[in-house]
Amino acid sequence: MGSDQNSLNVRFCEICAGFLSKNGKDSVPSLTRVLDTIADDLARSGELRIRMGSENPSIWLSLQQLWDFLAGYPSADADVAELRVLIISVARFTRNIVAGVAVNQQNAFGVEPALRRVLLLYSSWSAFQLTDSFPATRMAVQALSNIVTTNEDLTSRLWSTYLTLPEERAILIRLLGSPDHKTILSLLVLMVNCIHDSTERRSLLTKSRGGARICITLLDRMVLLYDAEESTDGAKAFDYGYHLFAHLFDGGFAPDLYSSLSVEGEVIAQHQTTLLKLLDSYLQSSQTCPVHCDMCPMLSEIFLSLSSYSQSAIKRAINPINLEPNLDSSIEHLQELDLLLPKSCEALVLATQCIVKISLLSEDRRTMDPSAVELRAIFRDACSTDELLRLLDAFLPRIYFGKPVLNPATDQSIPSSVAGANGFSYLKRDLVRLVGVLCHRDKTFQDRIRVCGGIPVIMNMCVVDERNPYLREHAILALRNLLDSNKENQDEVNSIQPSGYWDEEGTLREKVGATLR
CATH class of the missing domain: 1.20.930 (Transcription Elongation Factor S-II; Chain A)
Structure with a gap:
């Protein structure tokens, strides 16, 4: 032989x-x-x-x-x-x-x-x-x-070299541009193998300039691969791309990666939104939560930033200034509407869903182990939703049996061509759901919602809205959690007398002689 x-x-x-x-x-x-x-x-x-x-x-x-x-x-x-x-x-x-x-x-x-x-x-x-x-x-x-x-030694040498190559010779970025899905799949197998079980190599990918450029290119590629037919090479490549980011999330690198994708002067970059979609998917499929502690400050900061931005943009749209009073209201709204608002709201929905999932995982874990970290507490200061919900109710008409229901106070809303499904869908529903989760058996948060006038806002969400499936059900659950073992909140609800009624078309009508609160 x-x-x-x-x-x-x-x-x-x-x-x-x-x-x-x-x-x-x-x-x-x-x-x-x-x-x-x-x-x-x-x-x-x-x-x-x-x-x-x-x-x-x-x-x-x-x-x-x-x-x-x-x-x-x-x-x-x-x-x-x-x-x-x-x-x-x-x-x-x-x-x-x-x-x-x-x-x-x-x-x-x-x-x-x-x-x-x-x-x-x-x-x-x-x-x-x-x-x-x-x-x-x-x-x-x-x-x-x-x-x-x-081979750990060779993998580290290769990874260090490839993430520091000059832009014109950055081989990983160039190969990610291949139109051949089989090539992309082979490349992602290499990349996943390189970062597997290596904190140092994951850190280099999320924190270095070269790593950020690779992640940006890969996120663009993931968007294109998302619609690939099941069991095709494109679908397999998407799965490997997802596994790569899941490895980064597992290692606690989500905050570093999100920060490296930021664009100066923009409240949210498109690649950050794509990353939030992957993070949301990762959390929805997760049944454990220790690593999620690293994500809480990041998500709180994202929520606070996007919520503040959205509130400011909606206020400018509802109350346009320095405009001629005889202009048509829809034109006023168009002139004042921030074109980045839909993107901001889309990212806000994703951040809210991530916060809700982590909060629920945390509560489940504490049920089994009372000594486990209470993650919900990290979100309480950042997640003030009552004012944003109030503005959204005035800004966006509910869709009831295919018809928009205008706000009775203003009898106007943004033009339907602007307030389409993209960006604004599910926002009110997920914000109400977040309130319900955070105030569950938490008197401090229950009281905070009452003091800032949030209870009437939640009550007003107990309606059908085709743009927000199950909004009514989540609002009812949130109201139940707000009232649970809280006499002050119960008294607040009892003091609110109905001043109107819903007609057959879903429009709120004032009762004659009723006193508005």
Whole structure:
């Protein structure tokens, strides 16, 4: 068996030497045949990988020379068919011989600079226009992944190098732009393997400038992959992208990443909103909460910032200033409407859902373990919702059986073309739900809602609104929690006498002679 192995090494070295001595001319088919045959054998036998990588004559110098030849190919172009064939065969051989063998990975790591140069060529805009180049790109990424996977030292060296490359040579960012979903999937497998169980590498991804640029590119890619059909490579790539961010959330890096995605002068950046969507999905699927302590201050700050911004924008829309009094009210609203308000409200919904989920997880945990940290308390000071709910009720008409119900006090709202579903949907419902969760068996928060005049606001939410499914049910639950074991709040509700009634179309009508409170 040893002599057979020796002859296999000799054959590999001889075919490589013959190919390189002829500068690749007229010998591509013979080289690729030998490499493909050996690669098939290596894929089937771990013992063969170990023996071929360790016995003489050594194959590693010949492999290095092959990659150097590919990196400096005389007519290097992704459109050269013979170059693509060579890359596929050499990369496949490399991928298979290093798989799961640490010594082989160490010996093969020297080809990384040449392999990176090949990937730079195949991650260019012109290469992405050629579907024939995709298999070569994909195989090269898989070879790179197998060289470092499960090898901590090599993974750290690769990760540190790739996250500090200059922008024009940032290979991870370039590859994330590939239109080939299989290439994206292979790349994300590499990236997930790199950050798995490594606080240092996760930190570099979330805190460094290069890491932030990679995350921004990946978030853009996740948006495009979201609608991929189930079980396709695109859907699998999305799942791996999600797993990558889940690893960051597990490690407590959500605040650092959110901060690194900020844009100066903007209340919320689009990539921050996408990150909140992933964070919301992560929390909704989570059944544990110790790591979520790290997210609470961040979410409180986000809620406070977005809530303050939204209130200010709505006030300007409801009460436009410095406008001619004879202008049509809808035009006034259009002139004063902050075009970033829908985006702010969309992010506010996501932040609210995250806070609600963490609060519920915290309460469940304390039910089982009274000594567990009470996470709801962290949100109480930031999550004042009564004024925002009051403004939203005046700003956005309820949708009742397909018809907008105008605010009876102003008999006007923002134009329907502006107040569409995007951005504003579910906002009132989730804010009411948040009140119900935070005031559950918490007299301090119950009293705070009463003192700031929030009880009538919650009572006014006990209505049907197609823009906010289950708004009425959540408002009723919130009201129940506000009144639970709180006599002052009960007296407040009892003192509120109905001054109107709901007609058949869902419009509130004043009762004759009623005293408005």
